[in-house]
Amino acid sequence: MARATLVVETDAEAVLLPRQSRSCLGSRRSSANLEGHRTTDAPAEGRTPTNMDSPLLFVTVDKKPPSPDELNPAKIKDTMSQDKDIDGVLLKARTAFAKGKSKPYEFRKQQLKNIIRMCEVHRDEFYQALKEDLNKSVFESALTEIDITINEAKNALSNLKSWMEPYSPPKTILTLLDEAVIVNDPRGVVLIIGAWNYPVNLILMPLIGAIAAGNCVILKPSENSPATSKALTKIIPQYLDKDCYHVLFGGVKLTENLLKRKFDYIFYTGSKRVGQLVRAAANEHLTPVTLEMGGKSPVFIDKTANISIAARRILWGKCINSGQTCIAPDYILCSKDIQSKLVEELKKGIEEFFGEKPLDSKDICSIINEVHFKRLCSLLKEGTIVVGGNIREKDRKIAPTVLTDVKLKESVMEDEIFGPILPIYNVETVEDAVNFINERDLPLACYVFSQDKKVQKQFITGTSSGGICINDTVIYAIVNSLPFGGVGASGIGAYHGKYTFDTFTHKKSCVVKGxxxxxxxxxxxxxxxxxxxxxxxxxxxxxxxxxxxxxxxxxxxxxxxxxxxxxxxxxxxxxxxx
Incomplete structure (x- = not known):
């Protein structure tokens, strides 16, 4: 039986996309499957967005489940990898930018409103796609994908005019009567490459800032989350201007061909390995980049911490998306005196969150694909399993697992885990923990559980990381007034809120002298x-x-x-x- 396909035809190109056994595209679903949420496949009456001349969709249904090759990025077939197709899209975007179409305030404002409307109208369609790709619950999909994106767009919308205004810096007495301002120039045509772990969030959040900054954008969602990427490929052109914003879906070949082209800026979210390739390709054209990657984010706990509360906050940060989060706690540093009580509280917390059989909990996500599932299963052979360790192959689920007696040369302590496995490594003093962190690649996040102000200060000033959170995990990333990004091996640049706008603008110095x-x-x-x-x-x-x-x-x-x-x-x- 031939593999089913989805063909998306637009006025500029035709894209052939591999199809999963179930698709959220072009189908109506029972609201019962989505825990009571309203389901719709089109904008509500009276709320028609601009650019509703949406692409034609031709869907054939095949009950055959996808093979591992179909989910392998290297095997995904795409026609957009053809040079002429990519060049056609780029030409369209560059022409629109050259004409200034994306720059006016009212245009940017309307596009941001359309993103909000798109997320609200197609919320259930995104939920279904995320369910197919990652088995995400509606709660997690809403909290970490849709609601956070809507809030980001609303924040940009309410601050857009002030962000766009030129800024007058201090001047010397010799330039007192001159007009000296910093102008926020759009960078031009930018490329945004998304990741599979939060496939809506990690495409739309940077897109919001790029639109607010007045750029034209080429979006490349991840091939590892095909259902969500197909949904984005279908839905975005219905709401955003088709000259300025383009979504291209395909595999590795498409990414390689895109990176051969000159963009004015590249924003990448994903692994360090691919991030290095993106940066190398960008260097060929001297293109500036933001790289949002990851690393091994440590947790330190001392005897002054409330172990019960700390255990649950660590578990929450670790178990969101089954640990497939770039800022998830990766490992714990603590003394042997604390370890036994901590393990006990972690075990209690897992049972409170997910019951006696975590694999049956609807709040446990699946691992994204077979490759990552097998990789994580191999880590269970390292150290000693003191909590969890259960797996279920049919839906790629792994119960939250705690390891002790791990060795530094083992993979679980050398590589980013990116799954629901939490090793504990013993250190005797605060200084030992600080030195341990500083001897390794700079992490994206660092978490410290201590009520001792001196200890808190030691980590804040004595370690380097993309962000640090005291007595909690992950939560700092939702504060859009804070920059989110890595340092060193964990990333280059930052975004969220105004920082995304700044990322996608060039600060141009301008002096008008009378x-x-x-x-x-x-x-x-x-x-x-x-x-x-x-x-x-x-x-x-x-x-x-x-x-x-x-x-x-x-x-x-x-x-x-x-x-x-x-x-x-x-x-x-x-x-x-x-």
Whole structure:
């Protein structure tokens, strides 16, 4: 029996996508399957977004389940890997940007509104796709994928005008009457490469900032989450401008061919290995990048911590998405004295969260594919299993597992785990823990459970990580007023909230200089012939920094002040010239 396919035809290209045994595309589902949530496949009446001339969808249904090869990124077939197709999409985006289509405030505002509407209208369709790819519960899908994206778009929408405004920095006395501003320039045509673990979130969150910044965008969702990527490929063109924003779905070949092209910026989320390839490709064109990767995020617990509360907060951070989270707690550092009580509380917490049979809990996600499932199962052979360790192959589930007696040379302590396995490694002192962390690649996150302010400060100032959270895990990533990103091996750059807008803008310096006869006399000291006296006077004026609001050349009060300063300057000039 031939493999079923989904063909998406647009005005610029045709994309052939491999299909899973069940698809959320083009089908209606019972609301009972989605725990009472409203189901719809189209915008509600009276809420039709712009660009509703959506692509045609042709779906054939095949009950045959996907083979491992079909889920293998290297085996996914895509026609968008063809050079002419990619070049056609890029040309369309570059033409739109050159015409300034993506830059006006009202245009950006409308696109952000459309993203909010898209997430609200197609919420259930995304839930179903996430269920197919990762077996995510509606609760997790809402919290970590849809609601967080809507909130990000609303935040950008409410702050868009102020973000776009030029910023007036402090000036020296010599430039007092000039207009000096920092202009937020869109970078141009940008490429966003998403990841499979949060396939909606990690495509739409950076997209929101890129739109707010006025860019045109090429989106490449992950081939490892095919149901969600297909949903995004279908839905996004119905809501966003088709000249400025394009979604391309395919496998490794597509990514390779995209990276051969010159983009004005590349935003990548994924593994360190692929991140290095992305950076190397970007270097060929001197293209700036943001790399959101990961690493082994440590947890330290000391005797002052509330072990019961700490255990549950660690478990929550570890078990979201079955540990397939870039900032999930990767391993625990604690003394032997604490370990026994900690293990006991972790065991209690797992039973409270997921019952006596965690594999039967609907709140436990599946591992993304067979390759990662087998990799994680091999880690269970390392150390000693003190909690959990159960697996179920048919739906790729692994019960939350705690390991002790792990060795540093074992994979579980060398590589990022990215699954529901939590090793505990013993250290005797705070200094030992700090040194342990500093001897390894810089992590994306660091978690410290201690009520001792000195210990907290030791980790805040004595270690380096993308972010640090005291007495909790993961939660800092949802504060959109904080930058989220890595350092060193865990990433380059940061985003969320205003920081995403800043990522996708170039801060262009702009000076508009008028003509003032008085100040022009002072500025003559910069002209040859050069003298020591001229240098001393110029250095003195350049060091005098003053801050005013608005374009100063139209401010009469400041102008008068400038005249006074100018006269003083003339007197000083004459004095030094004598």
């Amino acid at each position: 003509y003032n006869a008085v100040l022009d006399r002072i500025w003559r000291i910069r002209y040859p012939p050069y003298t020591t006296k001229k240098h001393r006077l110029l250095a003195h004026f350049l060091g005098m920094r003053m801050t005013f609001c608005g374009p100063l050349f139209v401010n009469s009060i400041v102008f008068i002040f400038g005249l006074i300063v100018g006269q003083l300057g003339i007197l000083l000039y004459k004095r030094f010239s004598e």
